[in-house]
Amino acid sequence: MLREELAAVGEPDPLLDVGGVARRLSVSVRTVEKIIASGDLVPIWVEGSRRFDRDAVEAYIRRRVRVGRARR
Numbered sequence: 001m002l003r004e005e006l007a008a009v010g011e012p013d014p015l016l017d018v019g020g021v022a023r024r025l026s027v028s029v030r031t032v033e034k035i036i037a038s039g040d041l042v043p044i045w046v047e048g049s050r051r052f053d054r055d056a057v058e059a060y061i062r063r064r065v066r067v068g069r070a071r072r
Contacts, residue, residue, distance in 0.1 A: 015044060015051035024057055035060070 016024065021041070022032045035041045036050075041060050043050035 013054045015046070016054060016057060017049070017051060021052050021057055025061070 018029055018032050018036075022029045025032065032041070036043060040063075041052065041056065043052055045051075
């Protein structure tokens with residue numbers, strides 16, 4: 001419900017935590033940790049907690065799709 005309410009008032013989507021990124025990518029939290037360590041996905045630090053912009057996660061996916069196609 002919160003997402004719809006935010007969209008209705010023009011607010012951006014809430015940030016994702018590591019678990020949310022893992023669910024979006026359909027991978028484990030450990031895999032997300034590896035992606036972060038590689039520098040391919042940079043967290044936003046909020047009071048000592050890592051959060052991720054949804055657009056940054058989607059951009060990561062788009063980059064990976066292009067890399068995957070280039071390898072074929």
